[in-house]
Structures are given as C-alpha cells and as structure tokens.
Amino acid sequence: xxxxxxxxxxxxxxxxxxxxxxxxxxxxxxxxxxxxxxxxxxxxxxxxxxxxxxxxxxxxxxxxxxxxxxxxxxxxxxxxxxxxxxxxxxxxxxxxxxxxxxxxxxxxxxxxxxxxxxxxxxxxxxxxxxxxxxxxxxxxxxxxxxxxxxxxxxxxxxx
Numbered sequence: 001x002x003x004x005x006x007x008x009x010x011x012x013x014x015x016x017x018x019x020x021x022x023x024x025x026x027x028x029x030x031x032x033x034x035x036x037x038x039x040x041x042x043x044x045x046x047x048x049x050x051x052x053x054x055x056x057x058x059x060x061x062x063x064x065x066x067x068x069x070x071x072x073x074x075x076x077x078x079x080x081x082x083x084x085x086x087x088x089x090x091x092x093x094x095x096x097x098x099x100x101x102x103x104x105x106x107x108x109x110x111x112x113x114x115x116x117x118x119x120x121x122x123x124x125x126x127x128x129x130x131x132x133x134x135x136x137x138x139x140x141x142x143x144x145x146x147x148x149x150x151x152x153x154x155x156x157x158x159x
Contacts, residue, residue, distance in 0.1 A: 025125035036118025046090035058084040078152040103148035
C-alpha cells in the first residue's frame, strides 16, 4: 500500500471562493459611478433651482406638474416640499430647508456625501455592502425616515 501524498501547506491549492456578481470590482465601480452621477445631478439641480416661497412647488421649474395628491386631498403628499428643501440646502439656508420638509436636510447631506465620496469609492472599488451594513448608515436612514414621517404626520393632522 502506498501512503497518501501530502503537499506542504504553501503548495496546497487555494479553496475556490464564489464571489457574488455584486461584489466584483467592475460591478462595484459601476454602482458607485452611477450613484455618484445621480447624486451630482441632484446637487447641481438643487443649486440651480430657485426655492418656491410657498415651501413647495419648486419641482415645477423642472417642467413637472403640481402634486396630484395635494390637489385631490388638499393634504400635501409625503414628498411635498422636498425639492424646495433641497434647493434651500444647496443655497445654504438650512433652517428654511427644515421648514419646507424635515427630511430634506438629512437626505440632501447624504446625497452630497455620496457625490463627494463616489470618485474615491470608484477608484478603490469600495464594497457597497460595507457602507450599507455600517451602523451609521442605518442611523442616518432611520433618522431621515423619522423626519419624513414626522413632516407628513404634522401636515396631515395640522393641515
């Protein structure tokens, strides 16, 4: 009987690891690139728009119609005022942005962070999952959602 051959550890074949498509460098770079481009478009448009003095309706400068939900129910929809809030943030008026929509300032700041960090993340192929799994991301998204719900609840009950 012939004894089995054992290879030294440094010569053993490496285990085959299946890498999900979303974790490959090219797909990660594509996600960051597209996210960064969208974020920059939003930031630049926000700076270009003139905030509507009513606190909502700024989106109509982009050729969009008035809010159908508000016209039908006479209650602003959950998104009413977000474009105005973004425009006010881009113009450096944070308190006015909060008055337009509580969710606007934190959402604008997250958009700005994505716009600024995306080029670095593209270059490094930084895993998107690491950002999404980070506790700070959950806290930021939770706070933003709470601000949106608070805005809509206030508008709904205090019209």
